[in-house]
Amino acid sequence: MLNWEQVFASRSTRMRASEIRELLKLLDRPDIISFAGGIPDPALFPREAFEAAMADIFAGSxxxxxxQYSVSEGYLPLREWLAGEMEKIGIACTVDNVFITSGSQQALDYLGKLMLSPGDTALVGWPTYLGALQAFNAYEPHYDQLIPAGNRTPESYREGATAKGGAVKFAYLSADFANPTGETIGREGREQVLALAEELDIAVIEDAAYQALRYDGEPVPPILALEIAAKGSIEQARTIYCGSFSKTLAPGLRVGFVVAATPVIAKLVLMKQAADLHSPSLNQMAIEHVATRHFEAQVDTIRNAYRSRRDAMLGALARHMPPGATWGTPQGGMFVWVTLPEGIDGAALLVRSIETERVAFVPGQAFFADRSGANTIRLSFSCADEAVIGEGIARLGRLVANALPLAA
Amino acid sequence: MLNWEQVFASRSTRMRASEIRELLKLLDRPDIISFAGGIPDPALFPREAFEAAMADIFAGSxxxxxxQYSVSEGYLPLREWLAGEMEKIGIACTVDNVFITSGSQQALDYLGKLMLSPGDTALVGWPTYLGALQAFNAYEPHYDQLIPAGNRTPESYREGATAKGGAVKFAYLSADFANPTGETIGREGREQVLALAEELDIAVIEDAAYQALRYDGEPVPPILALEIAAKGSIEQARTIYCGSFSKTLAPGLRVGFVVAATPVIAKLVLMKQAADLHSPSLNQMAIEHVATRHFEAQVDTIRNAYRSRRDAMLGALARHMPPGATWGTPQGGMFVWVTLPEGIDGAALLVRSIETERVAFVPGQAFFADRSGANTIRLSFSCADEAVIGEGIARLGRLVANALPLAA
Structure with a gap:
């Protein structure tokens, strides 16, 4: 029998099961109130619109x-629609700047594959989207902390990367209602990231998966929009914008997109040709059919539903959480990020929570490339109704209050 | 402006445009008789069956x-159906041995990613499927020739790989009606590949994309079936079987699969989780819906249509090709591989063919990892009717006959 380890590449040692996904398998029980999933509410999917799209496509020319097989860059009418949408948020571009992926997760995988040689450094938040770390890990990078609490000079990033045997290749961030923190980076913060990227002469990967899901407050221009405004053209921009239909229309069709300067798009097209030829033709047509007819109304529906749930969760947290716990106030997205009183471990709390309170959430540590953040947890409000949210947070508050002596 | 080359990884230098795909863009003209594409005839797609599948899925529970999002390993009922189909061709396995991919191209990409470190060696045919070379190239391997004309000892493969700074990791081949040659490897040849793999202690990637499309002759057991028969269990097998619905049901849904020992499947699942989460839920359900109801009838339909076209092409070649040209007699698949009289360059012939005879085909050189095979061409019979095939081959025969003085 073949010893498989011997034929596996070194990169395979960094392909490990996501703690979160392993955890979620245990939580699929009806008696548990789950704030763990980071998925959209399937009751809000535009099912009739997709049904009509399929009927139209199969009845039509x-x-x-x-x-049939189709081109690697993606379905032209969908790319055209996206170029128009991008224009609306300050990202002037043509179809040649738009590339269709199988979800924005694929965009992260491809961008890691495109830029990371083993030993290179990627700048990410502490915490950041776990799926980004997983996608990049396959290409064996190191991580350094983007926008750290203390002051960091560009030189310190460069020296850190050189010491590890590579170069800084990009900064990755989600600027709007990020997973897991729910935080939005303001205009000044975005400009600082751009300035740092300029100093280091690296790319910026802007993960805009949640950008359309703003519930209040003023929209901040995307990082790519700020850069285009400053430089005059997307062709001059170092920012690579990754979008998705997973949070707005439906994740099960796996359609996402990248908007960037054409040298990047050209490489991504070649990469896709070699890796999976193209995203499913039918799915791209169906997304285009639904997006062109229903996108704004659908996003309104989702925003209204999730806004109420966010409000219910923030209200319940204020009522039920003991002193010492703090949390953010997300202006959109799906997540509230809670910092527990010092000394309470999120993972240990989850075990107790499942046993005694039947409430699930995600311990925050998995989102930290440096494995800090033990006293953080991520709560998702996307899939529970307001009453259930109130009950679940009441139980969680009781649990945290009871855990406080442990922490002291 | 960022100098993109500076942030691209070294692997990106091997991501180049496929000559064939670049070429095909020029050939999409109605006045050209094309034997160039390697795609299924869309007129044979089970369109009504997919239409019904979509209607059922959207009307049902x-x-x-x-x-919605779904699991990375794939839709369980589809994996169950596939495990049953595998049993029929001698591959006893459970659902835990079956993994769903976005087309079998993705399986090749993932297997390269799983096994190839830069400098490792993959054994491939001279020629072989161009898409496999493209998928593997991203992981910076060297290639050595599987089953060469002369004798090769296992030691010579090992020494060759070591000299290039890596190890031999796998042998890749398509044993039935391969793209581009149309050749089928007999039972003895398959056993030789297994014996070599055993000697070298490497994996075997069996690309079975065309396996269902046999038009005559006796089926040869898949390499994986031979290995299971010899060793008693798929868990003992080093062969990784890659299948696809692209040639049988429809390529546009991008559904393929891998059947292998569970240590391989476990890594592929992790890889997919990080790379694109999962193949589209809807597509897997639709494929399962159509496959469970119509697979055999659909494959019969395709076989009957393609058999006639193959016969038309073989007959026309016999009538019209000048002495000195030789070609294979495929028992299935989509391709006839023609060796031109010595000295006639396939690429030069194509340029002349487009200009004077309006017939397209693919020059064979792109399929050779060592860039030999200049006097070969690939003809596909899948998308033209018998009369058009006769006319196209008549023109091609005239062209080759006229090129002969050039070759002398």
């Missing part, structure tokens, strides 16, 4: 094309 | 699930 595109039926054969929907089932 | 799985509608929300079809639009």
């Amino acid at each position: 595109d039926a054969q094309a929907s089932l | 799985d509608a929300q699930a079809s639009l």
